[in-house]
Amino acid sequence: MGFAVGADHGRAGVRGVACLAAALALLCARPLRAADLTVVVTDAAGHPVADAVVTATPEGSTLPPTAPPVPLVMDQIDETYVPYVMVVPKGGTVTFRNSDLTRHHVYSYSEAAKFEFVLAPEQIGQRKFDQAGVVALGCNIHDHMIAHLYVTAAPFAAVTGQDGKARLTGLPAASTTVVAWLPRLKPGTPAPQQTVAASSLGGGPLTMVLPPLVPDSRQAQDPDHGSN
Known part of the structure; x- marks a missing residue:
């Protein structure tokens, strides 16, 4: 017993x-979850910078590239690419839509993606982006049309608004590398980056200061300016 x-x-x-x-x-x-991280991007004078891409990569992360909350659409409105800067997860597909009453000839000569196609009014085209990097867009019919796709494998990414803020949500509690990129960085200038300790995640906003920038001229005729 x-x-x-x-x-x-x-x-x-x-x-x-x-x-x-x-x-x-x-x-x-x-992975343990930490509070969301808000990143504030400013120029050297302390002014908030819009259209900056902010990425976050936790140490040892095996998470997939950031997933867009909505379908990725690069529109063409009033002979302007909308949006000016777009984050594209590596392997993601972008739909190019012509909402104008005139034709557009979309192209890129960037190392990360070389392509071109003509879009008639109300026509759409699609392109998959398998290589990380900056893809500068132009139009062979309207030279003033410029936009940038930031193709990244980072699991967290966002674009700053007019207030210079980008919010990254759901980061795991790990040491994290944060990078800020802007089309106006001088050619050859590396994108600033900071490492945030796991214990600092969920605290106050992280401020990232960009180095001196080239003028914000949307009329430039070289769409590859500032790309890598």
Whole structure:
């Protein structure tokens, strides 16, 4: 009798240890979540900068590239690309839509993607982007039309608004590298980056100051200006 009772307790103990080990393994497999991170991008004079791409890559992350909240559409309205800067997850597809009453000849000579196609009014075209990098867009019919696609494998990315702020949500509690990029960076100038300790995530906003920038001229005729 004593042996039987002891054997039952032993099996229960083994089962308990096994359950605990499984729970710990599941906990380790699921990254701990930290509070959202707000990044403020400014120029050297402290003014907020719009249209800056902010990416965050946690140390040791195996998360997939950031997923867009809505379909990626690069529109053409009043002979202007809308938006001016777009984040594209590596492997993502962008729809190019011509909402004008005139034709557009979309093209890019960037290293990350070389392509071109003509869009009649109300016509759309699509392109998949498999290589990370900056894709500068132009129009062979309207030289003043310029836009930039920032193709990235980073699991978290956003574009700053007029207030210079970008909000990154759901970051795991890990040391994280944050990078800020803007089309107006001088050619050859590396994008600024900062490492945020896991303990600092969820605190106050992170401010990133850009180096001296080239003028914000949307009339430039070289769409590859500022691309990598």
